[in-house]
Amino acid sequence: MTPLSINHTVLERFLRYVVIDTQSDPGSPTCPSTEKQKDLGRLLAGELQAVGLADAHLDEHGYVYATIPATSDKMVPVVCFCSHMDTSPDCSGKNVKPQIVRGYPGGDIVLPGDTSQVIRVREHPALASQIGNDIVTTDGTTLLGADNKAGIAEIMDAAQFLIEHPEIKHGPIKILFTPDEEIGRGVDKVDLKKLGADFGYTIDGETAGQLEDETFSADAMTVTITGVAAHPGFAKGKMEHAIKIAAGIVERLPKDTCSPETTEGRDGFLHPTGITGSLESAKLSFIVRDFTEEGLKDKEALLTSIVEDVLREFPRSSAKIEIGRQYRNMKEIVDRHPQIVVNAMEAIRRAGLTPVRTSIRGGTDGSRLSFMGLPCPNIFAGEHAFHSRLEWISVQDMEAAVRTIVHLAMIFEENA
Ligand SMILES: [Zn+2]
Numbered sequence: 001m002t003p004l005s006i007n008h009t010v011l012e013r014f015l016r017y018v019v020i021d022t023q024s025d026p027g028s029p030t031c032p033s034t035e036k037q038k039d040l041g042r043l044l045a046g047e048l049q050a051v052g053l054a055d056a057h058l059d060e061h062g063y064v065y066a067t068i069p070a071t072s073d074k075m076v077p078v079v080c081f082c083s084h085m086d087t088s089p090d091c092s093g094k095n096v097k098p099q100i101v102r103g104y105p106g107g108d109i110v111l112p113g114d115t116s117q118v119i120r121v122r123e124h125p126a127l128a129s130q131i132g133n134d135i136v137t138t139d140g141t142t143l144l145g146a147d148n149k150a151g152i153a154e155i156m157d158a159a160q161f162l163i164e165h166p167e168i169k170h171g172p173i174k175i176l177f178t179p180d181e182e183i184g185r186g187v188d189k190v191d192l193k194k195l196g197a198d199f200g201y202t203i204d205g206e207t208a209g210q211l212e213d214e215t216f217s218a219d220a221m222t223v224t225i226t227g228v229a230a231h232p233g234f235a236k237g238k239m240e241h242a243i244k245i246a247a248g249i250v251e252r253l254p255k256d257t258c259s260p261e262t263t264e265g266r267d268g269f270l271h272p273t274g275i276t277g278s279l280e281s282a283k284l285s286f287i288v289r290d291f292t293e294e295g296l297k298d299k300e301a302l303l304t305s306i307v308e309d310v311l312r313e314f315p316r317s318s319a320k321i322e323i324g325r326q327y328r329n330m331k332e333i334v335d336r337h338p339q340i341v342v343n344a345m346e347a348i349r350r351a352g353l354t355p356v357r358t359s360i361r362g363g364t365d366g367s368r369l370s371f372m373g374l375p376c377p378n379i380f381a382g383e384h385a386f387h388s389r390l391e392w393i394s395v396q397d398m399e400a401a402v403r404t405i406v407h408l409a410m411i412f413e414e415n416a
Contacts, residue, residue, distance in 0.1 A: 003352070004406055006161050010398045014136065014153040015098055017043075018145040023093040024086035024180045031189050032062030032086070032179035040085045044152065044177055051160050053175075061189035062179035067172060068162055076171020076416040080197035080374065081158070081405055083151030083204060084181030084365060088387040091143040098144065101135040104394075111140025111389070119390045126207060126384055127392075134395040146393040147386035151203035152177060154381060154398055158405035170409035171416065176200070178365055182387075184326075186365040192374055199340050200376035202366045203405065206383055207356075208397040211344050213334045213377040214359035215367040216268065217296055218326035221286040223249065223307055227317045229280040240314040242282035246275060248310040249284060249303075258299065266291055266359070270299040291329055291359065327363045330370035330377065337375050339415065344379060347408035351400050379404060 020040045025033045032038065041058040048056035048066045056066035064085075070076060087093040101109060104127075111117040117140035121127050127135075138144045155175055162168060174197045178186040181204075205212050227242030250272060256262055259269050268290030276283050286303065290296045300323055307319050334340055341357065348355035366376035382397030 004403055006157070006399070006402060006406070008157055008399050008402065009160055010153045010157040010402055011136075011395050013156050014146075014150060014398065017149040017152055018096050018098055021094045021096070022086050022145070023089055024183045026089055026183040031185065033183060033185070034086075037062050037085050037179045041177065041179070044085075044156070047156065048159065048175065051163050053159070053163070063190060064175070064177035065195060066159075066175040068159055068175070070170065070172045071166050072169040072171055072413045072416070074171070074413060074416040076413045077198040078172045078174060078196060079409065079412055080174035080176050080195060080200040081155045082176040082178065082200055082202045082365060082369070082376065083155055083381070084148045084178045084186050085152065086179050086182050087143060087145045087147065088182045090387045091389060092141070093143055093145055096142045096145060097139040099137050099139055101137065104130050104133050104135045106131050109135070109137060109392070111137060113139030113141045114389070115140070117389050119385070119392055124385060124390070124392075130394050133397075135392055136395065137392045138389060140389055143387060143389060144391035144393070146381070146383040146391055148181065148204045148381060148383070150383050150393050150398055150401070151381040154203055154401040154405060157402045161402070161406060162409065168406070168410060169413045171413055173409055181365050184363075187368045187372065190369070192372060195374070197374055199337065200366065200369055200374045201344065201408070202364050202376060202378045203381045203401060204364060204383070205360075205378045205380035208380050208382050208400050209348055209353035210356045210358050210380045211341065211348060211377060212358055212360045212364075213341050214291065214331040215327070215329055215363050216289040216291060216361060217293060217329045218363055219288045219296055219300065220324040220326055221288055221300060221303060222322045223284040223286070223303070224320045224322075225277075225282045225284075225317065226319070227280055227282070227314065239279070240317040242280055242317070243277040245310060245314055245317055245319075246277050246282040246284050248313070249306055250275070252306045252310065258302070264361075268295045268299060270303055287326075289361070327367045328371060330367045330375070333370040333375050334377050340375055340377060343411045343415065344377065344408060346411055347404045348379075350407040351403035353400055
């Protein structure tokens with residue numbers, strides 16, 4: 001197999017996309033949550049049309065759809081590549097000023113716009129494998145937005161290459177760019193019928209070479225406590241304080257396990273995300289995360305038993321526990337179509353990397369897409385330290401992602 005010779009546009013595209021502010025807003029009820037995400041959507045649809053994808057368009061909900069027509073006569077599955085256009089509400093994405101460290105010599109990277117912001121090798125060990133590469137960072141005052149504009153730039157570069165090389169055989173390829181992934185609403189208004197894909201891949205992973213086919217399963221829990229109010233001057237033997245009951249519940253959560261700050265790898269957690277209260281009533285919000293259904297149920301049972309236990313000391317108070325389903329581990333769906341993972345691992349190998357199959361301690365657009373009927377694991381985009389001012393990515397990793405996308409399209413055709 002001869003290596004692909006791609007005249008890359010990925011860096012210039014990336015630099016063009018990251019300066020467009022596309023921060024999403026969890027407090028907004030609209031879709032997209034912020035109109036400005038459509039600024040990037042319009043640019044992308046225009047660029048896709050300019051390279052010859054006639055059906056490229058931005059819809060009213062802020063989604064970009066396009067098709068790269070097949071160059072093969074075989075019946076090849078329709079594969080979709082997907083990235084999200086928004087950036088995290090956790091860190092400013094306005095006036096992003098990307099910087100490039102060419103031929104990274106090793107060592108810590110001090111960001112020039114705020115020298116207190118330092119990407120230290122000690123805290124970012126992935127830097128150690130980037131010696132000699134070109135690294136893009138911010139100036140230290142905003143996030144970079146490699147999450148997930150790197151994925152967008154990579155898909156765009158791969159699309160341009162495939163259009164310019166009709167001799168490369170592949171089936172129909174769909175491109176999907178979504179808004180509002182960072183606020184968990186990235187696939188709320190996606191039209192899978194219109195998309196018409198058999199399999200999908202989000203290009204939104206971290207380290208080069210990684211393929212993630214497993215995500216957390218996720219539920220939300222709320223505990224609404226009703227205490228007994230009384231005038232504080234005349235409360236002896238009467239008052240049962242809802243805030244104190246809530247505090248008692250939080251106090252009894254496991255200290256050394258089961259929390260985000262004490263777990264990694266395959267261990268899940270039970271994590272309080274909100275507390276509000278007054279004398280008469282209080283509300284605790286939790287998220288529950290695990291890779292298995294059983295693990296979720298165990299944690300939900302644990303919280304329920306803690307609540308019951310605390311309430312024994314407050315016999316006239318009560319609590320209502322509600323569990324809401326958020327998303328499920330995509331592995332259950334992806335495993336039904338083993339070729340999705342096999343082909344992606346082979347594409348990563350052909351791109352010159354060592355493929356690593358792994359899991360994500362979180363969810364992706366792909367977790368929900370998988371359960372909506374589009375099995376959709378996650379391929380690396382090369383993003384590091386996302387949602388922070390220390391976010392960085394290397395140009396070489398972005399180029400490897402482009403090669404992976406192109407090879408993946410070719411492999412589906414070869415195997416058809
Ligand atoms: Zn992302």
